Amino acid sequence: MGEISDPRKVIDRRRLTLELTTLADDGKLDEAAVAKALKEAMAAGREEVRRRFDATGDGRMAARALSYLMDQIIRALHDTATQLVFPLANPSTGERLAVVAVGGYGRGELAPFSDIDLLFLLPYKRTPYVEQVIEYMLYRLWDLGLKVGHSVRSVDECIRQAKGDLTIRTALLEARYIWGEQSLYQDLRAKFLKQIVAGTGPAFVEAKLAERNQRHKRMGDSRYSLEANIKDGKGGLRDLHTLFWIAKYLYRAEDVATLVERGVFTAEEARQFEKAEAFLWSLRFHLHYLANRPEERLTFDLQPELARRMGYTDHAGSRGVERLMKHYFLVAKTVGDLTRIFCAVLEAQHQKRSLLARGFALFQRDIEGFRVDGDRLAVADPKAFAKDPVNLLRLFEVAQRHDLDIHPATLRLVTRNLKLVDAKLRADPEANRLFVAMLTSKKGPEVTLRRLNEAGVFGRFMPDFGRVVAQMQYDMYHHFTVDEHTIFAIGILWKIEQGLIKDEVPIASEVVHLVQSRRVLYLAVLLHDIAKGRGGDHSELGADIAIKLGPRLGFSDEETETVSWLVRYHLVMSNTAFKRDIDDPKTIQDFVATVQSLERLRLLLVLTVADIRAVGPKTWNGWKAQLLRDLYWRAEELISGGLVALNREERVRTALEELRTELADWSDESFAHHVARGTPSYWLASDKTTLARQARLVDRAERLGQALALDMRVDHWRAVTEVTVYTADRPGLFARLAGALALAGASIAVADIFTLTNGKALDTFQVQDAEGHEIERPEDLARIRDCLERLLADDSATLPDLVFPPSPLGRRTELFSVAPRVLIDNKGSAEHTLIEVNGRDRRGLLYGLTRALAAQKLQITSAKVSTFGARAVDVFYVKDKYGLKVEGDARLKPIRDALMAVLEEGEGKPAKTEATAPAPGSDSAAAE
Template identity: 60%
Template sequence: MFEIDNQRAILDRRALMAELNALAERVSDPSNPGPELVEILKRHLQAGRDQIQRRFLGNSRGAQAGLTSAHEASFLVDQLLRGLFDFTTQRAFPLGNPTVAERLTLIAVGGYGRGELAPYSDIDLLFLLPYKMAPYCEQVVEFMLYRLWDLGLKVGQAARSVEECMRQADSDLTIRTNLLEARYIWGDQGLYDEFQKRFAKQIVKGHAEPFYQGKLAERNARHHKHGGSRYTLEPNIKEGKGGLRDLQTLLWLARFCCGASSMQDLVKSGMLTAAERATFDKALNFYWTLRYHLHYLTGRGEERLTFDLQPEIARRLGYTDHAGTKGVERLMKHYFLIAKSVGGLTRYVCAAIEAQFIKKPMLRLPALGILKKELGGFPIEGGRLTIPRADHFSQHPGDLLRIFAVSQRHDVEIHPTAMTAMSHSLRLVDRIRDDPAANALFLDMLTSEKGPEQTLRRLSEVGVLGRFIPDFGRVVAQMQYDMYHSYTVDEHTLFAIGILTRIESGELKDEAPIASQVVKEVISRRVLYLAVLLHDIAKGRAGDHSLLGGDVAEKLCPRLGLTAEETEQVAWLVRYHLLMSNTAFRRDIDDPKTIADFVDLVQSPERLRLLLVLTVSDIRAVGPKTWNGWKAQLLRELYTRAFNQMMGGLNTTEEDRAASVISLLKQELPDWSDDDIASHAARGHSAYWLAFPPAALGRHARMIRAAEMEERPLSVEFNVDRWRAMTEVTIYTPDRQGLFSQLAGAMALCGANIVDARIVTLRNGKAIDTFFVQDGEGGPFDRPARLARLSSTITRVLEAPDQTLAQLQDLPPLANPAALNFPVIPRVLIDNKASATHTVVEVNGRDRRGLLYYLTAALTKLNLQISSAKVSTFGHRAIDVFYVKDHFGLKIESDQRLKALRSTLMTVLAEAETGDAAPSRAVMVDSWPPVAPSSAAQ
């Protein structure tokens, strides 16, 4: 048992029993002592908890602070239960000469059985009986449980005979695991000994393999439930992959399969090294310290290390900002490295157990139907590749890569023994890093059609990938501290490789049809796969990671065997890997100048194809909810227009293209006469006809005709597009100053998130404004009740704008308060070169409810016309882009007006902050030149 310092300061059982005995003497019936019994117990319990908390907070940076507190909390409950048990059996229900059936033992099981409790942990108890429940035992159990519940303890309890325990443990893996950790607390010691002997003989002996396989399957299911990655940015430290439960699983396997009472027993038996045991202890202590901070900070059994808690825990643990890295990022990198080490420990322990206790079938190759003893010179053990002797890699360092190539080629797993040997031989990777054969082998694995993601993941897990490509080693466990990314840099990169493979195989043809088509036309797969592998390789360094990553590519690609031409392509793709998403999501691709500038940078159809597939892989790998049909549509439109211009398909005038669109409109309106079409066409400018597809123009035409015939002052229509995951809201009404801003305010009041907008004033003085909106989850805003509310809100806003829009002040400014933990430096970027007809204003700031309304209201007050708006949200950061003109229809070029524009928008952005990003820190930039795009949002 863990040694507790100054135990009586936590709970002095003598003093407790003195009070309980005095109570028994005072009351007439000790079996009905009234509330005073609970008050005595509660006072001692709270005093012990306060003592433990003082000790923990006074030593929370200590190496064993959390684990020590966990043992102290278990000791506290032990002593309390012993006191209550004695009062119950000696005072409330005294029994002078109990029969055999009246024997009773109190046992701790589960985590409490291990002697570890968090502040808000459940207390799992087993009331052990010799046979079925006797009336006396039932009285004792009921009396104790009611008092424990009155204390507010969360008790998981069972009352079973020894025989019932054996029967249920035999049929249920969870019960078997809980009883494996059974620990005697109080009562009949002989009954506990009998239970332990029968458990060892009937449940444990001869059943190592099914328990081993069952716990690994249980672990895999748990990992899948919690995201399947140990590198999620808000990890569950208890249940997540690489977390506390994985360490506990290793203990269960060691106890059940090896008869070890602790990890130290595995060291004594030679199954683990002292260094590996030290790694286990370090991880266990670290997790318990984090867990105690989480419980104390939240006042509940919180197990997720969420964004809002990470900064405070980092501060408490002494992680400070330095060398360009935030303290919270250093905490999380430490966490991810610990989680990675738990994966290594799992391999070590499993290898040791399998070597001694698990049957070892040979490998059957399905294609040949024959059994094999070796593959590629590597022996087969337990159906997996291994090495012939412990020092194999020191004699053949090239096999550190070759074993993965054989595993990939034949779809065979690598034995934990070999993985363990690799992790101990990482320094040998330095000897093969510049070997042309090794580099060619790595490139073959990267570009293989047989699952490069899984192979790279194994290479990374064991540490070979980070050693072979040191720049990749720098981003292992590198956190991206924002609410947009869901994974660390290395995990995001590996996911992106997997998505690229799925695009190639056609798995994503419904989600990304154009990428799935053009990837077949890519000339160099080596260029594409290396660009995906390296696109974020320079994250976490001072400077633009895109530009720095291009420099890394220029040095690494020749080493890997790429030609000068291929190297130039990879470096360009890495430098410009954000260009396509920035253009599609933040620029008006209906503006010919946008397409022209984009084509000038991309230059060739091959590069355009590569960039599209890279962009789709990158976005889909950010997180489970970042990709949708709307983004797919924008990228498809940009790709199509750029490709057409490269191939000479856009050499017609704007008027000619508008005329072509109007001719297509006739197909959408088959019941309209030529005169009707001509009359309607006279309403719009060329820019209007080019801003929408024919189907949308057809809906507009019918809407306008109905409104004019019925003389309606306002028409609102909705078109739900589920493939693009958005709803198109079209408003037709007389134009007036501030109309766009008022409509944006109406959307904000109803919780509709605007992702794009087109503002058109027709020649008849009417506005046909179109908003593309989503709900808070990134799906279409489509529930009938919400659409009806939006329609009525638009009407109310246009009738009484000041009164209705004032309600925005009553809404919480942030949908997720955790966003305040992420500093945002507001920026206003003004570009007079991106469009031939408009001034492009890009606004970067903290996202909040109604931000678009406040920004457009400010632009209206400056007497600016807004022609279109592109709205993007990246977690806690909003990037809104406006195409504006002055009231004469010209660009804003006066220095005085540009200064006023910046100042006004900066004031709006400053109101979204709470002191963490003051306006004085803003970056004001005059233009956005066509160079490697900013990575601020990515």
């Protein structure tokens, strides 16, 4: 444990021991006074450590100081137990014990809310006296509010259990003497090194690395998760601990300087180790103090304040919280680099190879100038990169083409030669050819691109990509950093092309084989988010980057122009599908006017699918898939020469023929009567199964004279519950329905609103719970039904003061401030005025918006309701009370003001580190 400056200001053990001694009166100890004295000493010590940390921000210093404080408390407590409570003038051998710190405490490091791991070490079996002392100490520690993990073992028991239990072996590896019979600790140490450590190094290394890999899988196996676990996550403190455990086991290293002496790390790598450790410890202390609990996750609600406390301020184009997280991800990457370097040295210095393996070494083969060692590619000449820097890319391309891993020692050499990736190499035609070959390889580019990124080659070879490495976005929608999202998207594109997910994305899996240039598609996916974090519209900025980068990579002018177009418009398909009524012919015509060709339509569909699926594990669902498919089919039809408006009658006729088949048990008269109720828009809005189900609902309600008919169906594929309401239409009905659903705890994902020719409303809502899942528990469905029936039963009842139940996501969405925005468009539809509303999502928002529209005497014909993390994007197709578009500033301004008032309700002053809505056209949570 490192030196503690002025340790007696943290705790003066002599003074504490003297104070405890004075509490003994006639052989009896005032236990209440003892507890009080210990608590006061503990509190004062912690306050001093907190003061020092606040002044310096040095987490490692604070961790050592807290460990020192605990050592002194335990020593004083041990002496109190053995000298005052259970004094023995001449204890026998069996009545001696040592108190030993193990685990993280054994390293001499404690976080503010860490557990205290103790080993009570005995010479052999327990005695009544020793049990009394241990019990007394534990009760006093528990009284201090400490979480104590403890074990009571003899030296031989420790050795025996360490042979079969890796956790115990690791704990004993870090065992540190605190107090008591020191010879017991020394005996344990000697036997541990001789009987456990000697000759078992390779097995221990293999077991610890396997343990680390399993931990990574449990934590998501990505160091770029936006709510990272800084202790157990990939690239966190536990990974540094794993390296140190191995170093201690193999080299008896007590500090990182020893690893430099042993040739494991260079002096620069040792500095990187210490910097990473210092940053993670400081971050951990801030995290514990801020959360006031043993919190290890960088949750969204804590990130802004952490950034402020650690001195990260907002800069042009980036927020302080984003700069903090980028620093964290870069540190996590450094930890990964150090792990790779460490493993390379271990293999070179300690891996004991069998005679058979040595025999294979005699027959090592060469491939294209590289050496193949088993299934790993390596450089034969340490100067291979200096002689020809193109080898820095050729290495990865050859490994990809021959399905080989890359030797850790060679990756270490790559890291040390990154300065060779300069402007000259970036301009080299062969280097660029190799990069494009890796990007578009049918072997699968994801693993290779991730290797390039981890090694640092990717960001240096393509500096624009380097700018988004570890770039996070502070919102609830994105799950990964920009570079990780991009590489995931390329991997998904490859899976689409290989047909591996054709059941989930059948149309994309089909049309991907119709595109004329795979290279264009792969490069567009690579560049679609490359301008994130620069301020302004990242789509436009990215399109400019594509224009400059295409020729360098060997793309023709035509290919480069198409890539640039795809990057510029990579959000247009998702925006149209999710935010516009694709049953409106004008919507399709406007979309096609942007896309213009079948080739671009196909490219755009595949890019959009890959982009959305790469956002996070639950972003893609059947509802989004269906909307994109419908948009694609209708755009394809129009581009191919058909006119949507002219084909509408034929499409309606086809829909009714399919419906007639579904309703085969109906008489012709009944079917004709139902057809008379519908409108062309209604018949084209749903599939035949849905239309048939709604037909039976309407027919039953009419025959029974029901004023209100409800139908609910769980759709697992789309992850929604479909709620259909059939009742008399009247002003404000949609607002009333939205309020009832919100009151029942349902979040509306999609709303389809129709008024039939008989004056009845047939409205369908696709709803989810607060976590974005379908609602299927009987009690939840019953609550939805009850709320709808109660609030629609009395037309005179008003809902001005609905109190909505708290949402599980409410606390999280309140962390983000989304700048309210209302856009009114009279060009996007031939018959309707489009009103797009953007704001922070909250329970009851849709109710407030629709009530405001009803108060403005507007008819809501259709609505597109979407939520992306904390941002709600709702689009309403409206007419005035005469069935006309709403036009004129005098009419539009009150509408805009009313909606803005709803959006701003409850929205406090935006904090500087909080997310804001993008400028028009700059960013859409729909796809990114």
